[in-house]
Amino acid sequence: MEEGKSRKLGGSLKVPNVQELAKQQLAAVPPRYIRDDIENQSYSSIVILPQVPVIDMKKLLDIDDDSELERLHLACKEWGFFQLVNHGVNSSLMKKVKSEIRAFFDLPMEEKKKFEQEEGDLEGYGQAFVVSEEQKLDWADILYMITLPTHLRKPHLFPKLPASLRDALEQYSTALKELAMKILYVMARALGMKAGDINVLFKQDGTQMLYYFRLMKRKVFKLRKMVLGFRFHIFLMPSLSTLEIF
Secondary structure, eight states, rough: OHHHHHHOOOOOOOOOOHHHHTTOOOOOOOGGOOOOTTTTTOGGGGGOOOOOOOOEHHHTOOOTOHHHHHHHHHHHHHSSEEEEEEEOOOHHHHHHHHHHHHHHHOHHHHHHHBBBTTTOOOEEEEEEOOOOOOOOOSEEEEEEEEEGGGGGGGSSSSGGHHHHHHHHHHHHHHHHHHHHHHHHHHHHHHTTTTTHHHHHHISSSSSOOEEEEEEEOOOTTTGGGOOOOSSOOOOOOTOOOOOOEE
């Protein structure tokens, strides 16, 4: 098997650290972070879109009722993603992961630089998918890495994380792996496939799913209407224990 140290997902150009920029009390937003497409847009002009589909995992597992299965089929076909409730991932674990992520980004810069992206590699601390000097940037920093399968973990990343964050991500990755397989099985049902077909795909053929985490930290800025913390995404209320499935 290919070791995590030699496997690379592609590179990303190095850019300034957003947390460090925010500390400088800038009078103006650096040009690369100004989004011309939203610079003059008022928040009041944002259109409220139809509600993202919410799927109940508990109902999906009820083999005597296919109504939720039909809703899943439509969500995948028409939206390409959905929010999942009653998914079985412990809410305390989810809160723990969020707390540990915040703690990581609050570490001194010299500590976070130990996880800095290496040349030609997307995994690590920095910003992902930066391919040119003219590219507009998100007003955020990330830590991007594969967590599963374990043999693809980079020795200088996951194993070197603070113990509390590493343990939380270990548990969370395992829980999401189990959930992902359950979702695949119900998707197979929706397509008229047999569960055995999924087993063949992931066992006999040696196919593996990669589980990677993109941990993010955005900084609130007084001129925030001119920047984007993250590109378009779904905002989940902190009080909810839903998961986004794409």
